Amino acid sequence: MPNSTSASKRMRQGVKRRLRNRVTKKVIKTLSKRTFASLESKDLDKAAADLRLASAKIDKRECAGFCIQTPPLAARASLPGLQRRGGQGPTSLMPV
Secondary structure, eight states, X not given: OOSSHHHHHHHHHHHHHHHHHHHHHHHHHHHHHHHHXXXXXXXXXXXXXXXXXXXXXXXXXXXXXXXXSSOHHHHHHHSSOEEEOTTOOGGGEEEO
């Protein structure tokens, strides 16, 4: 147990931060699994939508100082194994 008020506050903040990080990791993993499942079922529209959601969540948490084990661009690039064709928008995602 902490001995000072500032130490107890830091402990409370740490508990909240760890919970928020755990939830965020779970959401990102769920969205990436959903993207892979959509790709395996050849539903490219749903895969593109799921990729957009996962990418937005990764970007949002990166701005908040949260970082999964890889940098956000690498995490997003390896997420569904998709490649983007010459700037035609998010619907131009094709499986590799």
